[in-house]
Amino acid sequence: MATQTGGCLCGAIRYEITGEPVRAAHCHCDECRKATGASFATVVFFKEEDVKVTQGTPKQFFHPADSGNTMTKEFCADCGSQVLGAGSGSPGVRSVRVGTLDDASFVKPQMELYTGKALPFTQLSDETEHFEAGRPR
Numbered sequence: 069m070a071t072q073t074g075g076c077l078c079g080a081i082r083y084e085i086t087g088e089p090v091r092a093a094h095c096h097c098d099e100c101r102k103a104t105g106a107s108f109a110t111v112v113f114f115k116e117e118d119v120k121v122t123q124g125t126p127k128q129f130f131h132p133a134d135s136g137n138t139m140t141k142e143f144c145a146d147c148g149s150q151v152l153g154a155g156s157g158s159p160g161v162r163s164v165r166v167g168t169l170d171d172a173s174f175v176k177p178q179m180e181l182y183t184g185k186a187l188p189f190t191q192l193s194d195e196t197e198h199f200e201a202g203r204p205r
C-alpha cells in the first residue's frame with residue numbers, strides 16, 4: 069500500500085502509515101460516540117510500527133472499556149480532533165480515526181461493533197458483519 073497520511077483539524081498533529089490495515093470497523097459504543105462527537109466511529113487498525121506521528125505530540129486520555137481493557141485515546145490538545153487510539157486488549161495494534169486520514173478511500177470496514185447501542189437513526193451496512201457487543205476473540 070502507498071504511504072497514507074493524515075492529521076487533526078488544525079494541522080498540529082500529522083501522521084504517516086505504511087503497512088496494510090489489520091482491519092476496519094464501525095463502532096457504535098458510547099465511548100466512541102463521546103470521543104468523536106459523531107453518531108459512531110469508523111476506526112482502521114494498523115500494526116503499531118506502521119503508524120508514525122510525524123508532527124506534534126498527541127495528548128493521551130485513558131479510560132476503562134466494559135471488557136476490562138484500558139483504552140487510550142490520542143487527540144490534538146489544540147483543536148480536539150481524536151486522531152489515534154489503542155487498547156490494552158490489542159497489543160501491538162494502533163487505531164486510526166478514519167475521518168483524520170487525508171484520503172480514506174482505501175478503507176473497507178468489515179464489521180460493526182456494539183450494534184446493540186447503535187442510535188435508532190443509524191443505518192447498519194449490508195456489507196459488514198454485525199456484533200451486538202465487542203469483537204469476539
Ligand SMILES: [Zn+2]
Nearest residue numbers: 076078144147
Ligand atoms: Zn489540531
Ligand SMILES: [Zn+2]
Nearest residue numbers: 095096097100
Ligand atoms: Zn467503540
